[in-house]
Amino acid sequence: MTATESTTAHTAISGSNILLVSDPHPQVSTALKDDYSAYVLPTDPAERESFLAEHGADIRVAVCSAMAGVGTELMQALPNLEAVMNFGVGYDSTDVAQAAERGIVVSNTPDVLNECVADSALALYLDALRQVSAADRYVRAGKWESEGSYPLTTRASGRTVGIVGLGRIGAAIAQRLEGFGCTIEYHNRNEKPGVPYRYHSSLVDLAASVDVLVIAATGGPESRGLVGAEVLKALGSHGYLINISRGTVVDEKALIAALQNGTIAGAGLDVFENEPHVPEELRALDNVVLQPHVGSGTVETRADMASLTLENLRSYVSTGTLVTPIS
Known part of the structure; x- marks a missing residue:
């Protein structure tokens, strides 16, 4: 309209x-x-x-x-x-x-929320790969002293990152990740003219090509379940999923299974399928970072x-x- x-x-x-x-x-x-x-x-x-x-x-x-x-x-x-x-x-x-x-x-x-949502996506990206929140819990539980050093995590810089939905917010996320030396690829309904990033017409192909998949697609009936088991399998056991768009874009049951069985390495989620309900299965996992839909949640x-x-x-x-x- x-x-x-x-x-x-x-x-x-x-x-x-x-x-x-x-x-x-x-x-x-x-x-x-x-x-x-x-x-x-x-x-x-x-x-x-x-x-x-x-x-x-x-x-x-x-x-x-x-x-x-x-x-x-x-x-x-x-x-x-x-x-x-x-x-x-x-x-x-x-x-x-x-x-x-x-x-x-x-x-x-x-437009007015692009920058803060992109900042949140970057925060989830860094936390999922470097396990900042999990390491914080490790220290607070006294495990550093009782169990020794925290396990090694994954390098966040220099990764290949796929962005699903290269609109205003997706472009702002890409700009930030370029600062970390990341290679950007993307999937949209159509290729965007003048964009320097590699385009994939197939979401499965994009997932298979990248280390991290960032979801910035528009919500709604057309994108419901866009990221399902096939996409997660293509992302692979060393791959990470970041979602700051809508929970309905990701098949939540498939995501839980992928996180539980090691189909993917981890995830950072700001959104969920039936907010504010977050499944116990997600809350019990240590390889997923959870936020209560606060991507644009700054005073400014x-x-x-x-x-x-x-x-x-x-x-x-x-x-x-x-x-x-x-x-």
Whole structure:
């Protein structure tokens, strides 16, 4: 969807036409309360049903976090919805297919989080290969003194790294890894012109060619289970997987099996299939680094994301257009 304007003629929007679906950031929720007196969607199921029955037809704009989104059922309960303001670059929790059919425009917050997400990917990369977190646990448990030196780990510099999804974030990750003397290869739906990295049309071929596979692909139905058992087998027993995109891009059961049986050496994960649930099998493994979906989680970046979400809201309320519509 590339339209920046609703197909509905733009008329004045008041707070009773705006719904805060989920609270993505205090700056956003405060502005919606103080500047618009917007509605807040109840969390209790019975209260939510009652609210939607009474006010659903009034709502023209929804503001949500990327994790909550405006899903199929909620969107259907908002028959006059015109626009969704999405706090986050990913929008796979929003029913964009229904939005396109109904002419509902959707915004996100691109670019402002690229650097911090790329930093997180690099942190996971270094931790997975050099086992920083596992070594920290080793020291805290008193094992250095009782069992001696920590086992040798894997060199992080000079590796061949495959990036799945060489978009804005993927490119920022590649730039950082070049600083470590790494060779970059990549897989996209299509080869990107002017990119100096080797392109693989097959994800399995990319995995077989690299030491580390970094997932920076867009989430959603098209990429669900993109990295499965075949890809992990191709990555091999000395290979590592880093995922900072969406948990659904990786077949989580296949990943757990690959980590347990040595099909791959290790992983660094910021995202999971059914967040915030992280399988006990993953939590029990020492060859995987786990983060609670905090790739963009810095004070500075979240403030920038909040500002851009509110820019989109104010632009739509005043002119019927979005600053950063999804494409």
